[in-house]
Amino acid sequence: MSDRTESDFCGSLLVGEVISGKPRAALVRGAKWNPGDRIEVCFLDGVPSVQERVKTFAKEWTALGLANLRFVFRRKPAATPIRISFKYQGHWSAIGKECLASPFTDATQPTMNFGGFDEETPDEMMRAVVLHEFGHALGLTHEHMSPAAGIHWNEEQVYADLSGPPNHWSREIIRKNIFEVREDTNYTEFDPSSIMLYRIKKSWNFDGLEVGWNNDLSPTDRAFIRQQYP
Ligand SMILES: [Zn+2]
Secondary structure, eight states, X not given: OTTOOGGGSBSSOOOOOOBTTBOEEEEEGGGOOOTTOEEEEXXXXXXXXXXXXXXXXXXXXXXXXXXXXXXXXXXXXXXXXXXXXXXXXXXXXXXXXXGXXXXXXXXXXXXXXXXXXXXXXXXXXXXXXXXXXXXXXXXXXXXXXXXXXXXXXXXXXHHHHHSSTTTOOOHHHHIIIIIOOOSSEEEEEOOTTOTTXXXXXXXXXXXXXXBOOOOSOOHHHHHHHHHHOO
8 A cells, every 4th residue: 555654564563474485374373362252352542433443344354254253342441352542653463362461461551553543544544454453463473473484684674764764663673573483373375465464675685575565354364364263
């Protein structure tokens, strides 16, 4: 999506990897919910019309034939596992059940944030970001977190781009969000149109990989989440 910027990179992770020329998606095993779980969600702030839109887009993941989970939205702020705010900077979310543990144990604090979303935010952009962050809430990470990750990062270029505006990330955050590999994931065949892929600039790697913004759940996203939550 051309009107999105680096500030859309969520704080948890970033972007994709290539394994033998093929990117893959990954789900953190220890962060996985149980199929059939009813997961309570509340909003800590924000206006009702924007909250309603977030709710509608989030529920696409649990539509018939997708994840066998249920998001139950409470009317008022509460000590629910998922707590959404619009007040903080950036778009980010806890990964799956990691929202139940440190550093998310303070029920007055969010586990998911949509910085800057308001009545003016276009539906297409809001939907893409909500689907992506709720993908994290279901336990999904980004492609490069797979143990078999194969991107040859141009680390200095990534550091240079993301330590500047609008992200202003520290080297530690960039390392943790982009270069780190998690060993504890399930993954499956994937396609480059996944909602869990973020833009990768060509200058960020030595593999010639370039990925633009994706706006929708791909057929593989749908099949994978169904397989993980049957
Ligand atoms: Zn993300």
